[in-house]
Amino acid sequence: MSTFVEEKPTQNLEAFHGVKKVPHEEYYTSGHRTCQACESAQIMKLMAKAAGPRTIILGSTGCMYVANTSYYATPWGVPWMHTQLGSSGSAALGAAAAFRVQMRKGVMKDEPINVIAFCGDGGGADMGLNGISATMTHPDYNLLILMYDNESYANTDIQISGTSPYGVNTSFSTPGKMKRIMNHRWKKNMAPLMMVGHPTCKYVATISTSYPLQAMNSVRRALTVGGPTFIHCLNPCPKGWDFDPVLSFELGELAVNTGIWPLYEVENGKLKLYGKTKDIANGRFKRLPVRDYLLKQGRFAHFIEEDIEYFQSKIDEMWNNWLVPGIIPLQKDLEG
Amino acid sequence: MATLTVPVEEKKKVQEQEALITGAEAIAIACKLANVDVVTAYPIRPYDTVMQYISQLVADGEMDCEYIVAEGEHSQFEIVKHASVCGARVFCGSSGVGWMYAMEALTVSPALRVPMVCMVGNRALDDPGAFGVEHNDALAVRDLGWLLTWVDSAQEALDTALIAYRLAEDSRIMVPLAISCDGAFLTHSQALVQIPTAEQVKKFLPPYNRGDLLMHPDNVISIAPQVNEDWVMEIRRQNYAVTEITCDVIREVYAEFEKNFGRKYGNPFFEEYMTEDAEVVLLGMGTMSTPVKVAIRKLREQGKKVGFVRLRWFRPFPGPEIAKCLERFKAVGVIDRDFSFGSPNLSGVVATELRSAMYTGAATRPPVLGFICGLGGREVTVPDVEEMTDIVFQAANGKAQPLTQWIGLRS
Numbered sequence: 244m245s246t247f248v249e250e251k252p253t254q255n256l257e258a259f260h261g262v263k264k265v266p267h268e269e270y271y272t273s274g275h276r277t278c279q280a281c282e283s284a285q286i287m288k289l290m291a292k293a294a295g296p297r298t299i300i301l302g303s304t305g306c307m308y309v310a311n312t313s314y315y316a317t318p319w320g321v322p323w324m325h326t327q328l329g330s331s332g333s334a335a336l337g338a339a340a341a342f343r344v345q346m347r348k349g350v351m352k353d354e355p356i357n358v359i360a361f362c363g364d365g366g367g368a369d370m371g372l373n374g375i376s377a378t379m380t381h382p383d384y385n386l387l388i389l390m391y392d393n394e395s396y397a398n399t400d401i402q403i404s405g406t407s408p409y410g411v412n413t414s415f416s417t418p419g420k421m422k423r424i425m426n427h428r429w430k431k432n433m434a435p436l437m438m439v440g441h442p443t444c445k446y447v448a449t450i451s452t453s454y455p456l457q458a459m460n461s462v463r464r465a466l467t468v469g470g471p472t473f474i475h476c477l478n479p480c481p482k483g484w485d486f487d488p489v490l491s492f493e494l495g496e497l498a499v500n501t502g503i504w505p506l507y508e509v510e511n512g513k514l515k516l517y518g519k520t521k522d523i524a525n526g527r528f529k530r531l532p533v534r535d536y537l538l539k540q541g542r543f544a545h546f547i548e549e550d551i552e553y554f555q556s557k558i559d560e561m562w563n564n565w566l567v568p569g570i571i572p573l574q575k576d577l578e579g
Numbered sequence: 580m581a582t583l584t585v586p587v588e589e590k591k592k593v594q595e596q597e598a599l600i601t602g603a604e605a606i607a608i609a610c611k612l613a614n615v616d617v618v619t620a621y622p623i624r625p626y627d628t629v630m631q632y633i634s635q636l637v638a639d640g641e642m643d644c645e646y647i648v649a650e651g652e653h654s655q656f657e658i659v660k661h662a663s664v665c666g667a668r669v670f671c672g673s674s675g676v677g678w679m680y681a682m683e684a685l686t687v688s689p690a691l692r693v694p695m696v697c698m699v700g701n702r703a704l705d706d707p708g709a710f711g712v713e714h715n716d717a718l719a720v721r722d723l724g725w726l727l728t729w730v731d732s733a734q735e736a737l738d739t740a741l742i743a744y745r746l747a748e749d750s751r752i753m754v755p756l757a758i759s760c761d762g763a764f765l766t767h768s769q770a771l772v773q774i775p776t777a778e779q780v781k782k783f784l785p786p787y788n789r790g791d792l793l794m795h796p797d798n799v800i801s802i803a804p805q806v807n808e809d810w811v812m813e814i815r816r817q818n819y820a821v822t823e824i825t826c827d828v829i830r831e832v833y834a835e836f837e838k839n840f841g842r843k844y845g846n847p848f849f850e851e852y853m854t855e856d857a858e859v860v861l862l863g864m865g866t867m868s869t870p871v872k873v874a875i876r877k878l879r880e881q882g883k884k885v886g887f888v889r890l891r892w893f894r895p896f897p898g899p900e901i902a903k904c905l906e907r908f909k910a911v912g913v914i915d916r917d918f919s920f921g922s923p924n925l926s927g928v929v930a931t932e933l934r935s936a937m938y939t940g941a942a943t944r945p946p947v948l949g950f951i952c953g954l955g956g957r958e959v960t961v962p963d964v965e966e967m968t969d970i971v972f973q974a975a976n977g978k979a980q981p982l983t984q985w986i987g988l989r990s
Contacts (some may be wrong), residue, residue: 297796301661310806317801322794324664325803326657328684333654338794339618340645346665348643350786356796374657377650411646437935 259336274318280488332374378447393480453495607632609740616667621943626700656684675702691726711956848897857886874964902940909975
């Protein structure tokens with residue numbers, strides 16, 4: 244079979260088998276000024292550690308740009324470059340193309356270099372979606388787009404984005420005297436959007452910083468599988484979600500245990516659920532009520548019972564009625 | 580030791596090929612000769628023919644590059660921006676509102692010191708829709724640190740593209756550069772063009788070297804961090820420093836070009852046509868030079884001593900040089916294929932800039948009349964030029980004229 248697709252070799256980054264096997268070297272260190280218990284900063288650290296030194300990282304505008312990278316105080320131990328808010332897809336594509344052509348022409352040492360572009364939910368699910376989508380259609384380039392999702396424009400005063408949860412109180416959706424719920428939208432289902440919409444995308448995963456080993460191994464797997472890959476990470480945000488920083492880790496777990504945030508990876512079309520998500524799907528673990536998750540956060544403090552019920556009903560629907568529970572929102576009873 | 584010397588003229592004949600090609604094709608060939616590494620395309624008329632030619636060159640194996648069709652101009656320019664930072668020589672382009680759609684990427688490129696070379700196929704900005712030439716698209720980046728040049732023939736397009744890479748990638752410059760080609764009149768019009776050989780170009784154009792600004796795992800740097808009020812002024816000043824020396828580097832590069840290829844452009848900044856004994860001159864950019872020159876020859880037959888100055892470089896604006904050139908005439912008429920609504924005297928962009936240059940640079944200041952003409956692809960006709968010349972002569976003879984007039988307008 245002949246093809247004009249030219250795949251390049253990737254680095255073979257094997258999974259870390261246990262936290263004790265994780266190397267000590269950090270490529271995202273001191274210098275940033277993110278908030279206490281910032282889970283978005285946590286995924287930056289895990290991502291860089293998982294990728295290792297032969298990596299370049301492109302970061303689109305967001306709190307992981309502004310809070311992270313002050314002049315003369317960069318936390319990055321690998322090359323890092325700012326890219327515009329909607330440009331993570333284009334940034335990764337441009338870098339991968341530049342390396343590829345220079346290696347082909349013999350003006351740069353031929354080696355697999357990890358190209359990672361990260362974006363927030365605003366940069367990825369809103370403004371940068373078309374660029375990421377286009378990038379996901381290119382089979383010839385090895386790159387990873389990692390979207391850290393704190394469910395708001397957390398750098399600019401906390402405003403709703405395409406991944407903000409239903410009913411959330413943000414500075415663009417504050418409850419008022421007449422309307423308690425200003426955000427009627429439902430969170431964009433980004434990882435399935437990438438995998439279903441882009442057959443060229445060989446690896447998609449959802450991760451959480453409350454499961455750091457799995458998060459790092461997903462990054463390593465994405466970089467090893469190669470081609471255009473996408474990871475969606477949920478990152479509790481003490482400032483934007485309005486909770487005590489000690490709860491960051493617990494909220495990440497609760498998001499999974501309530502079934503709000505399913506953890507899975509899809510490699511070459513094969514879906515693998517992991518952790519509690521797998522147990523929920525197998526019926527070995529009963530989903531916790533969403534109330535446990537919602538009421539720990541000030542952004543839902545205005546919710547009354549019927550709001551919680553509505554939220555719960557949407558999550559129940561996701562697990563009970565969807566063709567692939569928690570992931571693909573087609574109804575189980577297909578016609579014909 | 581005996582050496583074989585070949586006369587320059589003969590050598591040239593052997594090496595150069597002549598072809599009947601459009602302005603867009605000429606730039607595509609220049610990209611091939613410059614061994615460009617990454618090209619990004621997105622369709623919009625009239626610039627996009629350059630990308631059709633490049634696509635064919637890649638498919639035919641004549642050009643080795645990453646040829647990426649983006650999903651919009653913003654991505655198109657962001658992709659080459661990042662490729663350039665990673666060490667690749669890049670080419671890109673757009674027209675009209677496509678250029679505006681890319682504006683964010685265009686804005687950040689000068690401070691990032693990205694020497695991307697772009698072709699703007701000048702086109703009117705929507706709305707209402709028009710495919711034809713207007714210069715407001717490219718002019719939108721005039722304050723941002725871009726180098727901007729206008730060419731008026733396919734030959735000049737090819738030559739300027741080669742000059743562009745050498746200039747933009749010069750370690751003293753390192754800023755983006757746009758070559759403006761009037762939509763249809765140049766992008767789609769064929770002319771005979773001398774095509775240099777790859778060897779000639781290789782001698783003229785050194786490989787792109789980003790030095791310690793290169794993004795690569797061997798060079799651990801952080802690019803474009805948040806600087807705020809602490810440093811942004813100093814960084815702006817670095818781009819300003821580029822503008823202080825660009826005119827000198829342009830002179831150097833044109834001299835090198837002449838030495839390598841034998842084609843002479845004389846003064847790189849502007850072309851003078853029949854100005855030697857002229858009493859008044861018209862001034863403009865791009866392909867309007869053709870009807871203007873035809874009209875001037877006609878007017879000369881009637882004894883009217885009028886000349887033409889065609890501005891090649893708008894950024895950097897050759898202020899002192901052009902002021903020195905124009906101070907000797909009795910009046911100057913600037914033909915703007917653009918508008919600058921609400922500007923001083925309500926003139927076009929070029930007239931406004933020129934008056935500013937004359938105010939400080941000219942020993943005597945003749946009246947500078949502004950004409951808005953040929954918008955949206957409307958032709959600048961010979962009668963238009965005759966009319967404008969008439970008005971300029973009246974001003975030269977002391978009869979006050981409005982500072983801005985629209986020419987060729989339907990009543």
